[in-house]
Amino acid sequence: MNRSLAASLVLLIAITGFGCGKSPSNAPAAGESATEADGSPALLTFQRGAMGTRFTIRVWVESSARAEAAQAAADAAFARILDLERIFSDYRADSEIVKLAARPAGMPVPVSRELLAVLDRTQRLSRETGGAFDVTLGPMIRLWRQSRKNTALPTEERLADARARSGWQKVEIDREAPAITLAMDRMVLDFGGVAKGYAADEALAILRRRGFPRSLVAGSGDIALGDPPGGKSGWRIGIRSLDVALAETPEDLSGTVELANAAISTSGDTEQSIVIGGVRYSHIVDPKTGLGLTERIAVTVIGPDAATTDSLATAVSVLGREKGLALIESKPEVECLIQMAGEGQAVSETRSIGFPAVAGP
Ligand code: ADP
Ligand code: MG
DSSP states (O other), rough: HHHHHHHHOOOEEOOOOOOSSSOOOOOOTTTOOOOTTTTOOOOEEEEEEEETTTEEEEEESSSSSGGGHHHHHHHHHHHHHHHHHHHSSSSSSTTHHHHTSSSOOOSOOOOOHHHHHHHHHHHHHHTTTTTSSSSGGHHHHHHHHHHHHSOOOOOOHHHEEEEEEOOGGGGEEEEETEEEEEEETOOOOOOTTTTTHHHHHHHHHHHHHHTTOOOEHHHHHEEESSSSOOSSEEEEEEEGGGGGTTTGGGGGGEEEEEESSEEEEEEEOOGEEEEEETEEEEESSSSSTTTTTTTTTEEEEEEEHHHHHHHHHHHHHHHOOOHHHHHHHOTTTTTEEEEEEEETOOOOOEOTTTTTOBBOO
């Protein structure tokens, strides 16, 4: 694939300024803030690393006198994200899901309310998508991650073993306890396609509760948005091509959408793709093959909350254009933009009927 095609195929959501005449840029580094001590309105930015990415919080305050309280609210929101990391991270040996993987099959295992709440949602999505989105694909996802590292496809034998230990029907949920029962030994739950969105939602809820409803929380491409900044009708979210993401000039943006009290996610970045035997594979796993997706697809979903948009963007990527669009159109509360390209072909764009107007960069 040539570079310009890849550039136009893949979208990355970027938080732009908010229409105040400045050129769009990413948030300033942690600790910096845009406030001045004159009591005027300010848009404050806070950042912290979590869940293998960088989370950005933006808080609009009507007076910079509230900057300290906003900082405390952001700290509380980040603490919530770190709590969730202790549940959902597969890179932490002490996380709840990693410990869960060591539990034997057939016995109810107590789980946290949060794990159960998210699992309940993803199980529903698995049912709706015929298993295209499935958090029990952990064994396959781990195997695929190893293949990406070694740039070698997994053996049939290992694929078969991972497949036997995957499948959303192999989990039983007891909501009362709360507990889950896994049907097979060595099952692994992988919430990589939904946890960042869920964490953004939870962090935004904390900012609201603390009196800062005009806020947004972004875990890279998964963004939860509250009320708009003062005097604005929404947050301007930039959609830009990945290849030029680092340049950060307004020209990089292929467009912007204005949103408030909503969420937006993009799936399908080439950053994490890998070429094995001349075939390009993504980090999203197709449960049918146990390998990364080979279709070149980038999906942006807008919806009521980021757990929904995060998981749906991944689900639509797996389902492909037709089935993915049908899924989105069956849900009145979500919209999507799908970009696809074949090797050496032009990029084609498909939008759900209600996808908002994309303004120029
Ligand atoms: P990003 O990593 O860019 O946020 P996604 O939101 O699409 O992208 O999440 C990809 C992650 O989701 C993978 O790294 C993996 O942990 C997990 N995953 C991969 N394939 C699937 C799938 N078919 N269903 C559910 N989760 C998946
Ligand atoms: Mg996702």
